Amino acid sequence: MTVKPGLGVLLVVAAASAAGGQSVRDHTRLPRTTGTTVTASQAVDLTLTVTPVESRPIQTWVRTAGTLDKTGTTITAYLNSADATLVRAGQRARTFPVESRSSMYQARVTRVTAQGSGARIDVSLAGKGRENTTHYLVEIVTDRGDFLSVPNEAIIEEGTARVVYVQRPNGQYEPQQIQTGIQGELYTHIVSGVNAGDQVVTFGSFFIDSEFKLKGTAQGP
Numbered sequence: 001m002t003v004k005p006g007l008g009v010l011l012v013v014a015a016a017s018a019a020g021g022q023s024v025r026d027h028t029r030l031p032r033t034t035g036t037t038v039t040a041s042q043a044v045d046l047t048l049t050v051t052p053v054e055s056r057p058i059q060t061w062v063r064t065a066g067t068l069d070k071t072g073t074t075i076t077a078y079l080n081s082a083d084a085t086l087v088r089a090g091q092r093a094r095t096f097p098v099e100s101r102s103s104m105y106q107a108r109v110t111r112v113t114a115q116g117s118g119a120r121i122d123v124s125l126a127g128k129g130r131e132n133t134t135h136y137l138v139e140i141v142t143d144r145g146d147f148l149s150v151p152n153e154a155i156i157e158e159g160t161a162r163v164v165y166v167q168r169p170n171g172q173y174e175p176q177q178i179q180t181g182i183q184g185e186l187y188t189h190i191v192s193g194v195n196a197g198d199q200v201v202t203f204g205s206f207f208i209d210s211e212f213k214l215k216g217t218a219q220g221p
Contacts, residue, residue: 048204050167053194056149058184062086062140065098066121068129075107075123075136084119086142087112093123093140097133105129109140144182147189154202155180155188167199 066077075095079087093107111122123138155178156163162180165173178193194200 049202050199051151051154051202053148053150053190053196053198053200055146055196056187058144058147058149058182058187058189060086060142060144060182060184062142064121064138064140066123066136066138068134068136072128072131073125074110075125075129075138077121077123077138078115079118079121081117084112084114086144087119087121087140088142091140091142093138095123095125095129095139096137097130098135098137099133100130101137103130107138144184147182147187148196149184149187149189150178150194150200151202152183152186152188154200164194165201166194167201173201 062079062083064077064079064083066075068075087109089109089112091109093109095105095107097103106126107123108126109121110124113120121140123140129136150164154164156165162178163175164178166176168174176193179191181189181191183189
């Protein structure tokens with residue numbers, strides 16, 4: 001096949017552009033092997049905080065809605081099969097009238113009865129519910145056990161990946177991809193990626209992440 005001179009130049013330019021674009025894409029997919037540095041004064045200005053990776057109790061909240069009985073003290077609600085496996089009599093709960101989320105009532109689960117693929121639950125309020133209100137939101141605290149974990153705010157999501165920044169010597173903060181398990185209300189179970197005792201950035205993690213990416217961009221391809 002004969003290529004015209006002008007077309008040949010265009011092909012060369014296109015190939016060079018594609019190669020350049022690929023190198024830019026490779027560069028923006030920053031390797032997770034280097035870190036960024038924050039000075040002591042910057043850390044103070046940012047109120048940068050770190051938290052150890054350690055074993056903690058993880059709690060999740062099961063949320064549902066139910067109806068208050070005529071006595072004004074017991075809410076009946078229904079759970080799907082997944083949530084029903086987590087709920088037991090005696091667990092703490094809190095309830096809110098649908099019409100007023102500012103009115104909160106402490107409560108406990110007093111009965112769990114299998115029903116179909118899920119369960120019916122009775123939740124007893126610590127006091128009498130709001131007058132002339134029958135529909136309530138219910139949040140039940142479930143303890144999932146003790147797990148190696150980090151605070152939820154330490155985790156940065158990048159597509160399907162999850163990353164935390166680990167504090168290293170001399171003011172270095174290194175991104176580390178992690179595999180996670182149960183996500184609780186405050187903490188997330190860490191399956192792999194960091195070790196017990198590692199210090200991860202909590203408050204200020206997004207600043208560290210931005211600095212890391214800007215540093216990589218400034219270095220060029």
